Amino acid sequence: MNLDDLEDLAAKYRADAGDHDTEVRVCLAASCQSSGAQPVFDALSAGCDDGAAAAPCKVKGVGCMGLCSAGPLVAVAAPEAALEAGVIYRDVSAADAPDILASTAPGAAPVERLRCPSDMPFFARQHKIVLQNAGIVDPNSFRGYVMAGGYAAMVQALTEMTAQDVINEVTASGLRGRGGGGYPTGLKWSTVAKMPAGQKYVICNADEGDPGAFMDRAILESDPHRVLEGMAIAAYAIGANKGYIYVRAEYPLAVERLKTAIRKAKRSGFLGNHICETQFNFDVEIRLGAGAFVCGEETALMASIEGGRGQPRPRPPYPAEYGLWGSPTLINNVETYANIAPIVSQGGDWFAGIGTDKSKGTKVFALAGTIVNTGLIEVDMGTRLRDIIFAIGGGIPDGRAFKAVQTGGPSGGCVPEAHLDMPVDYDSLKTLGTMMGSGGMIVMDETANMVDVARFFMEFCMDESCGKCVPCRAGTQQMHGLLERIAKAEASRADLELLEELCDVVQATSLCGLGQTAPNPVLSTLRYFRHEYEEKLG
Amino acid sequence: MPIRAQQPDVSVVTLTIDGQDLSARADETIIEVCRENKIPIPSLCWMDGLSVVGACRLCVVEVDGGPRLQAACATRVREGMSVQTNTDKLQRYRRTLVELLFAERNHVCAVCVSNGHCELQWLAQTCGVDHVRMPYRNTGYNVDSSHEMFRIDHNRCVLCTRCVRVCDEIEGAHTWDVMGRGSGCQVVTDLAKPWGESDSCTSCGKCVQVCPTGALVKQGTSVGEMVKDQQFLSILARRRSSR
Numbered sequence: 007m008n009l010d011d012l013e014d015l016a017a018k019y020r021a022d023a024g025d026h027d028t029e030v031r032v033c034l035a036a037s038c039q040s041s042g043a044q045p046v047f048d049a050l051s052a053g054c055d056d057g058a059a060a061a062p063c064k065v066k067g068v069g070c071m072g073l074c075s076a077g078p079l080v081a082v083a084a085p086e087a088a089l090e091a092g093v094i095y096r097d098v099s100a101a102d103a104p105d106i107l108a109s110t111a112p113g114a115a116p117v118e119r120l121r122c123p124s125d126m127p128f129f130a131r132q133h134k135i136v137l138q139n140a141g142i143v144d145p146n147s148f149r150g151y152v153m154a155g156g157y158a159a160m161v162q163a164l165t166e167m168t169a170q171d172v173i174n175e176v177t178a179s180g181l182r183g184r185g186g187g188g189y190p191t192g193l194k195w196s197t198v199a200k201m202p203a204g205q206k207y208v209i210c211n212a213d214e215g216d217p218g219a220f221m222d223r224a225i226l227e228s229d230p231h232r233v234l235e236g237m238a239i240a241a242y243a244i245g246a247n248k249g250y251i252y253v254r255a256e257y258p259l260a261v262e263r264l265k266t267a268i269r270k271a272k273r274s275g276f277l278g279n280h281i282c283e284t285q286f287n288f289d290v291e292i293r294l295g296a297g298a299f300v301c302g303e304e305t306a307l308m309a310s311i312e313g314g315r316g317q318p319r320p321r322p323p324y325p326a327e328y329g330l331w332g333s334p335t336l337i338n339n340v341e342t343y344a345n346i347a348p349i350v351s352q353g354g355d356w357f358a359g360i361g362t363d364k365s366k367g368t369k370v371f372a373l374a375g376t377i378v379n380t381g382l383i384e385v386d387m388g389t390r391l392r393d394i395i396f397a398i399g400g401g402i403p404d405g406r407a408f409k410a411v412q413t414g415g416p417s418g419g420c421v422p423e424a425h426l427d428m429p430v431d432y433d434s435l436k437t438l439g440t441m442m443g444s445g446g447m448i449v450m451d452e453t454a455n456m457v458d459v460a461r462f463f464m465e466f467c468m469d470e471s472c473g474k475c476v477p478c479r480a481g482t483q484q485m486h487g488l489l490e491r492i493a494k495a496e497a498s499r500a501d502l503e504l505l506e507e508l509c510d511v512v513q514a515t516s517l518c519g520l521g522q523t524a525p526n527p528v529l530s531t532l533r534y535f536r537h538e539y540e541e542k543l544g
Numbered sequence: 545m546p547i548r549a550q551q552p553d554v555s556v557v558t559l560t561i562d563g564q565d566l567s568a569r570a571d572e573t574i575i576e577v578c579r580e581n582k583i584p585i586p587s588l589c590w591m592d593g594l595s596v597v598g599a600c601r602l603c604v605v606e607v608d609g610g611p612r613l614q615a616a617c618a619t620r621v622r623e624g625m626s627v628q629t630n631t632d633k634l635q636r637y638r639r640t641l642v643e644l645l646f647a648e649r650n651h652v653c654a655v656c657v658s659n660g661h662c663e664l665q666w667l668a669q670t671c672g673v674d675h676v677r678m679p680y681r682n683t684g685y686n687v688d689s690s691h692e693m694f695r696i697d698h699n700r701c702v703l704c705t706r707c708v709r710v711c712d713e714i715e716g717a718h719t720w721d722v723m724g725r726g727s728g729c730q731v732v733t734d735l736a737k738p739w740g741e742s743d744s745c746t747s748c749g750k751c752v753q754v755c756p757t758g759a760l761v762k763q764g765t766s767v768g769e770m771v772k773d774q775q776f777l778s779i780l781a782r783r784r785s786s787r
Contacts, residue, residue, distance in 0.1 A: 298725065315722065320598035320618035473703065473722070473729030474599045480644035483727050484678045504677055511640045514613055515601040 069228020178354030216415025219446030236343030414443030419530025478521030593781030690740030
């Protein structure tokens with residue numbers, strides 16, 4: 007199969023899909039479902055079948071449209087049109103279905119009482135590459151993905167490019183790992199590719215565990231085929247024939263949709279043996295995490311896939327050299343894989359033109375906490391924090407003042423008002439004492455107590471410590487105890503000094519990233535809000 | 545069957561440890577070279593003859609002046625490598641780590657069967673831990689005396705997993721393993737059955753001998769009487785590897 011054949015296939019699917027001018031898209035991702043999207047979908051579908059719609063239309067369940075706080079979201083748009091080009095309705099209930107269906111008639115006015123302006127900064131200022139299909143295609147439909155241009159990058163790579171060409175494009179793109187570390191993806195791929203031929207593995211890390219982060223869940227729930235396509239391209243580039251997706255069991259919907267996607271892709275010959283009639287074989291299996299944050303660490307993740315205890319081991323040897331069952335293994339995050347197809351289709355140089363000097367492309371962020379527009383956004387690297395929080399996020403509700411934004415989860419830190427004009431990229435966040443992390447952003451208003459914030463994250467790290475190394479196991483426990491005492495105003499100045507010393511020891515001596523970064527929330531709140539600690543000392 | 549001539553295909557490197565020029569085989573780790581040359585590096589989970597886990601972090605060293613500390617047990621030597629094993633910073637870190645171990649469980653030397661023969665006690669002495677600055681957790685742990693010959697006192701366990709490894713790698717029984725996570729971790733026999741009811745335990749006692757503290761002991765020992773013999777392990781390991 008070449009690109010022309012794929013185009014023919016997409017045309018055939020389009021013809022089969024029937025003729026309709028508009029489609030009514032209902033967000034069926036986890037957040038909208040939790041606010042009641044399923045009854046809305048059922049009511050709209052039933053209404054459409056009964057002929058309540060004025061024009062030929064189709065009701066389609068789609069993935070995340072981003073503005074989760076306004077869910078359930080419904081969009082009325084032309085088939086395959088961008089989200090902003092359609093009419094977006096917010097807080098829809100099943101009772102609104104007839105009105106929405108009536109508005110699809112040619113010339114009919116939109117339902118103004120439910121309308122959410124599609125030119126608002128939340129939608130207009132985003133730049134969607136990873137989330138290109140989110141909220142537009144049906145995540146359960148293989149055909150929908152192909153009609154949206156899916157698998158073209160994989161077919162192009164398999165039929166027109168060598169493995170080295172693919173790696174060159176990824177290297178040229180400047181893409182860095184989206185799981186948090188920011189390791190250059192092209193470099194990682196080329197090291198695994200350079201290992202002698204033999205059994206190699208590709209792993210997708212979908213064990214997203216940071217409090218307040220839901221980027222990977224949304225990507226998997228909205229566009230699972232995009233991730234599979236990225237993994238298949240990676241496998242082709244490094245010479246692997248087997249892939250694992252390690253996804254946490256707390257994401258049942260994402261798991262369900264991934265399973266469906268894998269099944270349908272296999273049945274259509276886009277996964278499995280002789281993919282698209284080439285010599286390339288690639289099979290994907292899902293492994294479920296059992297609720298351990300540390301299993302997001304690559305060596306612990308591999309131990310867990312192998313059936314062992316989810317505990318990290320010292321590196322080197324790195325997975326590229328000695329990974330799953332001792333074989334060279336490529337391990338990337340969900341969002342990293344979701345960037346691959348556009349890079350291969352449109353070229354590494356195109357991608358490198360987006361973002362900042364050292365951080366290319368876009369980044370998906372999950373906005374949470376006290377912010378008006380809670381949800382999922384994708385912006386260029388280098389966008390200022392102020393724009394993300396106040397323009398796109400809509401600022402702080404109830405007229406309260408902004409205090410800090412927490413990025414990077416339990417490994418990150420808090421950024422205060424004074425640094426909001428910092429462009430968001432890997433390196434500038436590091437200078438602020440925090441990190442990009444996987445992309446969770448928790449916004450806090452003036453009522454937040456920073457000692458409590460530090461205590462919350464330390465409790466998280468303490469609970470999630472695997473218990474293997476001493477500094478992380480016993481150190482987080484002691485630090486949590488000290489923070490508890492400070493929060494209760496029972497601590498002395500010596501306790502604060504001990505806390506700072508423990509931060510140093512745990513950071514410097516822990517075995518894996520979880521322990522090494524566990525003190526970050528304390529260190530960053532001490533850096534910017536030291537007075538809040540000192541006020542509580544006896 | 546023809547006897548295969550030993551064909552060492554490892555190269556030899558030279559490196560500096562604490563300013564001392566040393567030679568080593570390229571497949572050796574820093575801690576092995578240090579032990580060979582009588583350079584004292586504290587360690588707890590590492591043991592000659594067992595696999596490396598790099599868990600206690602007491603053997604961390606500075607390599608080539610880099611900011612990232614490396615565990616000497618889990619880092620292979622390299623040509624031209626420069627290692628510092630005993631800087632002020634490292635001493636401070638080690639002292640804090642030992643304090644953390646003492647505060648984590650109930651290590652009361654005065655009533656311990658291993659008093660005077662305990663590696664944790666010895667570590668505290670060599671690292672200069674004369675007091676513990678953190679509050680003791682004072683959590684009560686179980687003592688399992690169900691085995692007819694041996695006893696485990698979890699209050700004195702430091703979770704070095706030597707028992708787990710010696711049972712799995714040398715005895716081949718894999719009676720021991722770790723359950724729980726974080727500070728709730730505990731070594732268990734079989735699937736957390738009482739030791740006396742374990743189906744897999746061969747009562748070989750290797751775990752007792754390798755245990756660095758008074759956690760695993762022979763029944764019937766009184767305060768200070770539990771002296772451990774760890775010679776067997778390096779002998780066994782050497783015999784097996786040369787086969």
